[in-house]
Structures are given as structure tokens and as C-alpha cells.
Amino acid sequence: MGSLRNLLYYSFFLTYFLCVRCDDFKEELYIKPLPPTHLYSYFQFVTLVNSELSSFHSHLAPRSLAEVVSRFQVEELHLTLTEGQWRHHQWGYPVLDAAPGAELYAWFSPDVVDVDTQWKKLSATLSGLFCASLNFIDNFNTVTPQMALWPTGAVKSSQNITTQLRYASLPREIVCTENLTPWKKLLPCESSRGFSALLNSRMIHNTNYHSIGVHVRKVCKSNDCLETQLEFKQTVALVYDYDIISSNDWSFRKLFGQGLPGACPLSSDSKIYVDVTSNDTQSFTLTPPPDNVIVSQRGGSDTKLAVYNINPDGQMINIGVKYKSKPDLPVSVPPPLHFTRYILGYGKEFGGIVTEITNNLWTSINVVVLENAPWWLPIQLSSLRINGEAESSLVQSQYYSPGRSRQKPYHLELLMTLPPKSTTTITIDFEFVFLKWQEYPPDANHGFYVGSALISANLPTARNYTSVPITGSTFDSFVNASKTWYPIVFRTNGAMVSLPTPDFSMPYNVICLACTVVALAFGPLHNICTKELVLKPLGTPVSLTQKLLNLFKKKKD
Amino acid sequence: MGVILKYAVAGLVRYWLIHLDYWQTIANRVEIATPLNSWKRLMEGVYLYDHNIDPYEGDSFHESPIMLLFFYYIMKKVPFILPVLFTVMDLLTAHLLYKTSKAFIRFFKESQEKNLLEVAEESKPMLLEDKQLKESAEYVLSVYLFNPYSVLNCAGMTTTVVQNLLVATALWGASSGQRIVACVFIALATHQALYPLLLIVPIAILLAEINKGCTKCSYIRTLLVFVLSWGFLIYLSAYIMNGSYNYVYNTYGFILTVPDLKPNIGLFWYFFTEMFEHFRVLFVCAFQINALALYIVPLTLRFKREPVLLATVLIALSTIFRSYPCVGDVGFYLALLPMWKHLFTFMQQKFIVGCTFIITSALGPTVWHLWIYSGSANANFFFGVTLSFATAQIFLITDLLFAYIKREFTLKHGSSRQVDGKPAKLVLR
Numbered sequence: 001m002g003s004l005r006n007l008l009y010y011s012f013f014l015t016y017f018l019c020v021r022c023d024d025f026k027e028e029l030y031i032k033p034l035p036p037t038h039l040y041s042y043f044q045f046v047t048l049v050n051s052e053l054s055s056f057h058s059h060l061a062p063r064s065l066a067e068v069v070s071r072f073q074v075e076e077l078h079l080t081l082t083e084g085q086w087r088h089h090q091w092g093y094p095v096l097d098a099a100p101g102a103e104l105y106a107w108f109s110p111d112v113v114d115v116d117t118q119w120k121k122l123s124a125t126l127s128g129l130f131c132a133s134l135n136f137i138d139n140f141n142t143v144t145p146q147m148a149l150w151p152t153g154a155v156k157s158s159q160n161i162t163t164q165l166r167y168a169s170l171p172r173e174i175v176c177t178e179n180l181t182p183w184k185k186l187l188p189c190e191s192s193r194g195f196s197a198l199l200n201s202r203m204i205h206n207t208n209y210h211s212i213g214v215h216v217r218k219v220c221k222s223n224d225c226l227e228t229q230l231e232f233k234q235t236v237a238l239v240y241d242y243d244i245i246s247s248n249d250w251s252f253r254k255l256f257g258q259g260l261p262g263a264c265p266l267s268s269d270s271k272i273y274v275d276v277t278s279n280d281t282q283s284f285t286l287t288p289p290p291d292n293v294i295v296s297q298r299g300g301s302d303t304k305l306a307v308y309n310i311n312p313d314g315q316m317i318n319i320g321v322k323y324k325s326k327p328d329l330p331v332s333v334p335p336p337l338h339f340t341r342y343i344l345g346y347g348k349e350f351g352g353i354v355t356e357i358t359n360n361l362w363t364s365i366n367v368v369v370l371e372n373a374p375w376w377l378p379i380q381l382s383s384l385r386i387n388g389e390a391e392s393s394l395v396q397s398q399y400y401s402p403g404r405s406r407q408k409p410y411h412l413e414l415l416m417t418l419p420p421k422s423t424t425t426i427t428i429d430f431e432f433v434f435l436k437w438q439e440y441p442p443d444a445n446h447g448f449y450v451g452s453a454l455i456s457a458n459l460p461t462a463r464n465y466t467s468v469p470i471t472g473s474t475f476d477s478f479v480n481a482s483k484t485w486y487p488i489v490f491r492t493n494g495a496m497v498s499l500p501t502p503d504f505s506m507p508y509n510v511i512c513l514a515c516t517v518v519a520l521a522f523g524p525l526h527n528i529c530t531k532e533l534v535l536k537p538l539g540t541p542v543s544l545t546q547k548l549l550n551l552f553k554k555k556k557d
Numbered sequence: 558m559g560v561i562l563k564y565a566v567a568g569l570v571r572y573w574l575i576h577l578d579y580w581q582t583i584a585n586r587v588e589i590a591t592p593l594n595s596w597k598r599l600m601e602g603v604y605l606y607d608h609n610i611d612p613y614e615g616d617s618f619h620e621s622p623i624m625l626l627f628f629y630y631i632m633k634k635v636p637f638i639l640p641v642l643f644t645v646m647d648l649l650t651a652h653l654l655y656k657t658s659k660a661f662i663r664f665f666k667e668s669q670e671k672n673l674l675e676v677a678e679e680s681k682p683m684l685l686e687d688k689q690l691k692e693s694a695e696y697v698l699s700v701y702l703f704n705p706y707s708v709l710n711c712a713g714m715t716t717t718v719v720q721n722l723l724v725a726t727a728l729w730g731a732s733s734g735q736r737i738v739a740c741v742f743i744a745l746a747t748h749q750a751l752y753p754l755l756l757i758v759p760i761a762i763l764l765a766e767i768n769k770g771c772t773k774c775s776y777i778r779t780l781l782v783f784v785l786s787w788g789f790l791i792y793l794s795a796y797i798m799n800g801s802y803n804y805v806y807n808t809y810g811f812i813l814t815v816p817d818l819k820p821n822i823g824l825f826w827y828f829f830t831e832m833f834e835h836f837r838v839l840f841v842c843a844f845q846i847n848a849l850a851l852y853i854v855p856l857t858l859r860f861k862r863e864p865v866l867l868a869t870v871l872i873a874l875s876t877i878f879r880s881y882p883c884v885g886d887v888g889f890y891l892a893l894l895p896m897w898k899h900l901f902t903f904m905q906q907k908f909i910v911g912c913t914f915i916i917t918s919a920l921g922p923t924v925w926h927l928w929i930y931s932g933s934a935n936a937n938f939f940f941g942v943t944l945s946f947a948t949a950q951i952f953l954i955t956d957l958l959f960a961y962i963k964r965e966f967t968l969k970h971g972s973s974r975q976v977d978g979k980p981a982k983l984v985l986r
Contacts, residue, residue, distance in 0.1 A: 346930065347929050347930040348929045348930075349585070349587075349929050349930075350585065375616070378616060378617060380597065380601045380617065381601065381604060381605060381608070381610075382600050382601045382603075382604035382605075400605075400608070400610055401614075401615075402605065402610065402612075402614050402615020402616065402617060403615055403616060404614075404615055404616045405616050405816050405817065406816070408615075410615075431597075431819075433817075433818075433819070434817075434818040434819050434820065434826070434830060435818070435830075436818065436829070436830055436832070436834075437830055437831050438833075438834055500928070500929060500936070501935075501936070502827065502830045502831060502935075502936045503935050503936055503937050506831055506937060507831040507832070507833065510827055510828060510830075510831040510940065511828065511831065511832070513940075513944060514824050514827070514828040514944070517824060517944055517947050517948055517951065518824070518844075518847055518878070520948060520951050520952075521874070521877070521878075521951040521954070521955065522847075522851075524955035524958070524959070525852055525855070525856070525955065525958070526855075527985050528859065528955070528958045528959065528962060528985075529855035529856060529858070529859045530855070531985040531986055532985070532986060533962055533963065533966045533983050533984070533985060533986075534983070534984060534985075534986045535970075535974065535975075535976050535981040535982070535983060535984075536976075536981055536982060536983075536984045536986075537976045537977070537979045537980070537981040538979070538980045538981055538982055
């Protein structure tokens with residue numbers, strides 16, 4: 001009797017507890033073949049936390065991250081660790097774009113007065129949490145974007161969000177297993193069950209492109225947005241090359257090294273979406289057959305998605321695709337907007353950065369371009385040319401914050417109108433900087449990474465657009481979500497420059513030689529100023545033995 | 558007539574070089590343009606000022622606000638005048654140096670006559686005649702007009718052209734006894750580049766000697782006018798920058814702390830590239846004291862009677878040891894040397910110094926190209942060249958001073974090098 005009462009009591013408590021917390025965890029996997037021979041798989045783990053205040057009693061949400069967010073009063077946070085380069089002109093657009101290396105940006109709450117200190121503390125804490133070199137984020141590589149970035153979450157319309165924003169990227173950062181392991185620990189099922197069991201570092205670091213990310217934002221609970229929820233979204237984007245898995249037929253076992261051991265029992269929804277739009281032209285079969293196929297019409301492009309609902313029954317699932325015949329290479333449709341970035345010039349004295357943006361649409365489009373040059377790459381605003389013109393009519397608005405050596409990066413933002421069917425070239429010159437010998441990283445002749453430029457645009461068409469709409473958090477909201485504008489922020493490819501190096505083995509020699517030259521001046525000048533000229537009779541020339549004797553004689557004296 | 562021809566030819570050469578296709582190359586040469594004086598940086602500063610961005614917020618502009626405003630108005634109103642302006646400024650500098658040397662000759666003759674009694678009988682033929690003295694003024698003009706260092710400096714349109722003009726005006730003002738002109742212009746030069754600060758000492762002595770009367774009062778008056786005008790310029794600059802004194806960090810601060818380690822012909826760049834971080838402050842202080850304060854007191858005490866020699870030596874030493882020297886500075890003091898033509902016979906290292914100047918001037922651009930463009934040399938090569946260039950300059954200056962004291966000795970004691978009939982040699986004791 002007593003045990004029954006206990007059981008009732010506990011179950012009541014448990015339901016009460018769960019109802020109050022009402023944490024909601026969903027996991028999703030989106031797979032899309034990319035032209036010409038690549039496969040994109042995108043994992044998304046979304047945790048919604050109802051009451052944002054008591055983050056110290058988290059249920060499914062990662063407590064360590066929730067603590068960081070509440071401690072540093074972060075409104076919205078985006079952290080990505082990426083290896084490889086997304087090829088926009090070939091592959092179309094990813095669900096979430098990320099800069100190569102590490103990228104972190106966050107909006108702080110308006111209550112935070114000293115944003116810079118808070119930002120440094122935040123990056124240092126995240127550095128420990130993800131075993132990444134985010135502690136190298138400092139004032140000299142942080143910018144405050146004025147136009148390029150906007151919060152994706154719910155913010156009060158009255159608040160000044162720009163001053164609370166900080167952005168930094170570390171293009172040199174190398175992403176590896178040590179970042180993935182702590183990232184997996186934030187998930188409620190860790191890597192034992194659910195989709196995250198597929199993330200074997202042995203397999204996923206073999207890809208052409210991989211990016212892990214953590215995104216925290218506030219979302220509205222209801223339409224009137226009186227209450228907000230905290231959304232933790234953890235993402236992994238992988239691009240496989242068919243050449244690496246050595247056939248066009250893919251399966252979970254080929255991609256991830258094992259099948260899927262069921263859904264995470266704590267998730268309320270576990271779904272796999274496979275983009276089968278290309279099945280119309282190149283027929284293949286999905287095994288096992290999907291639970292249903294949905295057709296999404298969005299912004300003038302149709303997408304067919306095969307959907308699998310995964311149950312937490314622990315049964316191994318191995319989804320795969322088999323082509324009926326050897327498929328032809330698909331023709332890639334160029335996306336509405338694509339871009340490249342490269343370095344001009346030869347030698348190590350003067351150079352230039354070129355950003356080329358191509359607008360394939362029949363309408364003109366407004367974009368914001370953020371050029372973020374580190375302090376050791378001083379750009380000259382007077383050399384800014386757009387399509388070769390100094391004062392271009394394409395520029396609607398411009399923001400420039402000049403850099404300072406070892407203190408502040410160079411930050412240029414341009415709001416531009418790209419004419420229809422055109423390529424716009426932005427050129428800016430820079431001068432190479434000679435660093436102190438201890439400021440060069442190990443292997444100084446490897447080169448220095450220049451971070452990517454940000455390009456922020458509102459696309460009028462959803463062609464190649466795969467992002468989840470801003471109001472939704474899962475792929476359900478993707479279906480038939482036609483809007484007037486499709487906002488997106490791109491990262492261009494990074495670049496590399498080779499700075500002139502000193503001879504690192506020379507410090508003592510240089511100090512000695514330069515001081516000798518100074519002494520060469522000091523000695524004679526000292527003599528001239530303190531001594532006077534006298535005539536001294538020359539003795540008869542003395543033999544060597546005499547000289548030696550003289551030496552001894554002097555000593556005796 | 559000959560003089561006018563010289564001006565015309567020199568002006569045409571400068572004007573032609575500015576309009577040459579290679580102008581960019583000249584203006585970007587590391588030996589000609591430093592972060593402090595390059596035309597590119599001036600353009601950037603003016604551009605930022607024009608776009609309402611504070612040029613001193615960033616790290617790209619290190620000129621004084623007065624220069625900024627001056628070039629801002631010229632570029633806004635009459636940009637086409639700039640090549641002519643730079644040429645005229647450089648010719649004006651040459652002319653002022655010419656006038657200074659003429660005044661100096663007058664001055665020299667007076668002191669020669671005054672000290673006639675001290676001269677030994679057998680040294681009388683060594684005294685200078687009018688013809689020899691007149692020649693040296695012509696040489697000063699020619700050297701400034703046709704020295705490749707000065708020509709390239711002007712063709713590169715560096716702000717050193719302006720600085721040379723200011724210093725030349727100050728020297729001319731001092732040699733013609735115009736206290737206000739001398740003090741205001743040396744204050745302007747100091748405001749621009751800090752190192753001309755040293756010159757206030759020879760200028761004060763020169764003014765005191767020319768304007769006869771109470772010497773101490775003259776010193777005090779000169780110093781007062783200088784400090785007041787310098788202070789006014791500092792205030793005026795802040796007024797231009799809307800009351801902000803931030804520009805001080807980007808002008809004086811930049812000169813003193815040497816944050817930009819781009820190679821130049823000086824000693825600082827590689828030394829502070831290779832410096833251990835915890836010794837940096839110590840050595841920055843040591844090197845700046847060496848350039849600014851170390852030699853002024855002893856040299857003043859020793860050469861009090863020769864303020865023009867003192868000025869020449871101080872200009873040369875501050876050029877060798879300043880943080881961002883360029884060939885324009887070297888060209889300026891080389892033009893002053895022909896005033897001391899009568900000392901050349903007493904100099905011992907003329908040949909070595911001359912050869913080193915020629916070799917380093919040819920070798921510098923070569924090893925720079927090898928290091929930066931073809932990647933087949935490294936920084937040590939260029940450092941070696943700058944080091945020997947500095948050594949040559951030091952030899953030149955110390956040799957000049959030795960020559961001066963040797964001549965002084967010879968005038969007093971005759972040219973025989975014998976003591977009691979035995980052969981002897983001159984030594985310092």
C-alpha cells in the first residue's frame with residue numbers, strides 16, 4: 001500500500017515537474033544531393049525551454065550553455081566551428097552559412113553596459129566549453145556590424161540592438177574531434193542514442209566540409225509574443241563527396257559508419273527528411289521506403305521531401321539510396337546570388353582584396369557587404385573602387401571604422417544595390433604590415449588567414465534556398481513557407497596572405513649590430529667633446545719582443 | 558644666369574618625374590616614403606577627413622592636423638596644382654639654403670677676421686678668401702637641386718618636402734637675425750616631425766650672436782617665442798580636430814613609440830622587430846634619448862662658437878637616429894655640407910664614405926626586391942644595407958667634426974707635425 005502511494009506520489013511529482021519545465025527536444029536530419037557529386041546532410045537538434053529565468057534547473061536543455069547565457073546576459077548567440085569551404089555557386093545555399101574556422105557573434109541584453117568586457121568573458125567561457133581557441137577573441141579581432149547582422153530571435157522593437165552586438169571570426173581555427181566531443185555532451189542523449197549516434201568523428205572529419213554550430217535565441221511562445229522561450233539549436237552540416245564514399249549510392253552505413261539506432265527516447269519528434277526532387281530526372285530508390293513524401297512549394301521552387309518518422313525502439317535503421325543506372329552529372333543551376341573573394345598583387349609590399357558579387361536575378365537587389373580586415377592588413381578607404389569607380393552610385397550607405405595596430409580591425413560596411421544580371425567588383429588596397437618577431441604564429445611562412453566577408457541579402461526568390469524560416473525552428477515550418485523576402489547571410493571564402501617575415505634566429509645578432517652602430521657614433525662624438533688634440537712625438541718603431549716587454553713593464557707599474 | 562638655369566633644370570626634372578608613369582613606384586619606395594611622410598597616407602587622411610571620419614581614430618595617418626587641413630583645402634579646391642606646389646616648395650628650400658649659406662659666409666668671414674690674432678703665421682695661407690667662400694654657396698645650391706636623394710624625395714611628393722622647407726626657412730630666419738621667423742618655422746617643423754626640436758639650440762645661439770647685445774636675454778626671448786608658438790600650434794591642431802588631443806598619439810606618440818616596423822633606411826625597424834618584448838620600452842627610451850637628447854649638450858658646449866656647424870651636425874645626427882628617416886632628410890643635410898668645403902682636405906674617410914653611399918644606394922633597392930618580390934633573400938640583407946648606410950653617415954659626421962678640430966688646431970699651431978724636431982702625430986687626449 002505504502003509503495004503504491006509512493007509510486008503515485010512520485011508519478012504525480014514527475015508529471016508536475018515535466019509540465020512545469022515543458023522542455024521540448026526535437027531532432028532532425030535533412031539530406032540533400034548537391035550538384036555535381038556531393039551529398040549534404042544537416043543535423044539539427046532543437047531544445048525549447050519554456051521558462052527562461054530558472055536556467056539552473058534545466059531538464060533537457062544543456063545546463064552548462066544555459067548558465068553561460070543567463071550569466072553573461074546573452075540575448076542571442078551563434079557559434080560555428082567549420083572546416084572547409086561551402087561552394088555557393090555550385091552547391092546552392094546551406095541551411096545555415098558559416099565562416100571557415102571559428103565564428104562567434106552574440107547580442108547582449110540592453111542591461112549590459114560594458115559589452116566589451118562581457119564579450120571577452122563570454123568568448124573565454126565558450127572557449128573552455130568547446131575546447132576551441134575562442135579565447136583569442138579580443139578587441140583587435142572583434143567588430144560591431146552596423147547593418148549586416150540582425151537578430152533572428154524575438155527582441156523588443158524599441159531597443160538599440162546594434163550597440164549590443166559583437167562579431168568575431170578566427171579563420172585559422174582547426175576544427176576536430178576535441179570540439180565535437182564537448183558539443184555532443186550538450187545533447188540530452190549525448191551520443192549513445194538518437195541521431196547524434198551517427199556523428200562518428202572518424203567518419204565526419206573525412207568530409208569536404210563540416211561545420212558544427214550552437215545557436216541560442218529567444219522565440220515567441222505565441223503570436224502576440226507576450227512570453228518568450230529560449231531555443232537551443234545545435235547543428236552539424238556535412239558535405240560528402242561521392243568520390244570519397246566511392247559510389248553515388250549512399251547509405252547511413254557508408255556515410256556514418258553505422259546505422260541509426262533509433263531515435264533519442266527524450267525527443268518529442270525525430271524526423272529524417274531526404275530531398276528527392278532530383279528523383280524526377282535521375283531515378284533512384286530509397287530503402288526503406290519513406291513514411292510519406294511531401295511537396296513543398298516555396299517562393300517559386302518546388303521541393304519534394306521524403307519523410308521518415310523515427311521511433312525510439314532501438315531498431316537499427318539504415319536509410320540508403322540506390323540509383324537505377326549510373327547517373328549523369330546534374331547541371332547545377334546557379335543560385336540567385338554568388339560571390340568570390342581573392343587577393344590581388346604580387347610581392348609582399350602592396351596588395352588588394354577583391355570581392356566579386358554576381359546577381360543572377362532579373363531584378364536589382366540590395367545587399368550589405370561587410371569587409372573585416374585584421375589589423376595586420378591595413379586597408380585604405382581612399383582606394384575603394386566599385387567596378388573601378390571611386391564614387392559609385394551603387395553604394396547607398398557606407399560605414400567605415402579604421403583599424404589600429406594591435407587594437408582594432410578595419411571594418412567596412414557597404415549597403416549596395418546590385419543591378420540585375422550583373423557582376424559587381426569591390427576592390428580595396430592594403431599594405432603589408434611587418435610584425436614583431438614574437439607576433440608571428442608558428443610556421444610563419446604558412447601564411448595568414450583573412451576572414452570571410454559577410455554578405456547579407458533579402459532574396460526575392462527561394463531558389464536554392466534551404467533555410468528554415470525565421471519564425472520556425474524545425475523543418476516542418478519549411479514546407480510551403482512562401483514569403484516576400486528570404487533573408488540570408490552569406491560568408492564568402494576566406495583568403496590567405498603571406499606576410500614578410502624577419503629572420504627568427506637573429507634577435508641577438510640584430511641587437512648587437514644595431515647597438516654597435518650607435519656606439520660607432522657615440523665613441524667619436526664623446527672623444528671630440530671631451531678631449532683635445534695634442535701632438536705626440538712618434539717613437540722609433542719597436543720590435544715585437546720590445547712591445548711584450550713594455551706590456552709587462554706597464555703591469556709592474 | 559647660371560643660377561636661374563640651375564633652378565629651371567632642377568624644377569623641370571622634378572616636375573617631369575612627378576608626371577612620369579613610374580611616379581607611383583617612386584612614391585611607394587620604402588627608402589623615400591615612410592609611414593610618417595608618404596603621399597599615400599596623406600591621401601588616405603584627407604579622404605577620411607573629407608568623409609567625416611576622424612583620421613586619427615585609425616592607424617593610417619600620422620601627419621599633424623595643420624598639414625591635414627592645408628592639403629585638404631588644396632585637394633578640394635586646386636588638386637591640379639599639387640605637382641607644381643611640391644616642385645616650387647623644393648626649389649624654395651634650395652633657395653633658402655642658398656641664402657642661408659650666403660649669410661653664413663658673411664658670418665664666417667667676420668669671425669675669421671676677429672680671430673686673426675690667434676692664427677699662426679705659417680697657417681695664414683689657409684685662411685679663406687672671398688672667392689672660395691662664394692663658391693661654397695653655389696655648391697650648396699647645386700647639391701640640393703641635383704642630389705638624387707632630394708630629387709626623388711620631391712618626386713615622391715612626401716611631406717618631408719614641406720618639412721625641409723620649414724627647417725630651411727628657420728635656418729634662413731636665424732642666419733638673417735629674424736627671431737620670429739626662425740622660431741615660428743622651427744616650431745612648425747617640430748610640430749610636424751618632433752626631431753627639429755633640437756635645432757632651437759643652434760638657432761638661439763645664432764640669433765644671439767647676430768642680434769648683438771645681452772646674450773642671455775636673447776636666449777630667453779628665443780626660447781619663449783619658440784615655446785609659445787609651439788604651444789599655439791598644438792592648441793590650433795586640437796582646435797582643428799574639434800578640441801580633441803587624440804592626434805598627439807598618432808603624431809608624437811607614433812614617432813616616439815615606433816609601432817610601425819615597416820623597413821626604412823634607419824636603424825629602428827629591424828632592431829624593434831627582433832626586440833624581446835620585455836626590453837622594448839628600455840630600448841625605445843634609449844634610442845629616442847640617443848636621437849633627441851644625448852648629443853645636444855656636449856656638442857653645444859664644444860661648438861658654441863660655431864652654431865652653423867652645430868646645426869648641421871644636429872640635423873645629420875637626428876636624421877641618422879630618428880625613428881622614420883627617409884632619403885629626403887639625408888639629402889637635406891648633405892646639401893649643408895658644402896658650407897664646410899674648406900674642411901674636406903682634413904677629412905680622412907671621404908672615399909670610403911662616398912663609396913658606401915653609392916654602393917648602399919644601389920644595393921638597397923636590389924636586396925629589397927630580392928626579399929619582398931622574388932623571395933630569394935631575407936630581411937637580413939636589407940638590414941645589412943641600412944646598417945652600412947647608417948655607418949657611412951656616422952663616419953661622415955664624425956669625420957667632419959674631426960676635420961674641424963684638426964683645422965682649428967692647425968690654424969693655431971701651424972701645419973708642421975713635429976715636436977722638438979722629432980716627427981709627431983695628432984692624438985686626442
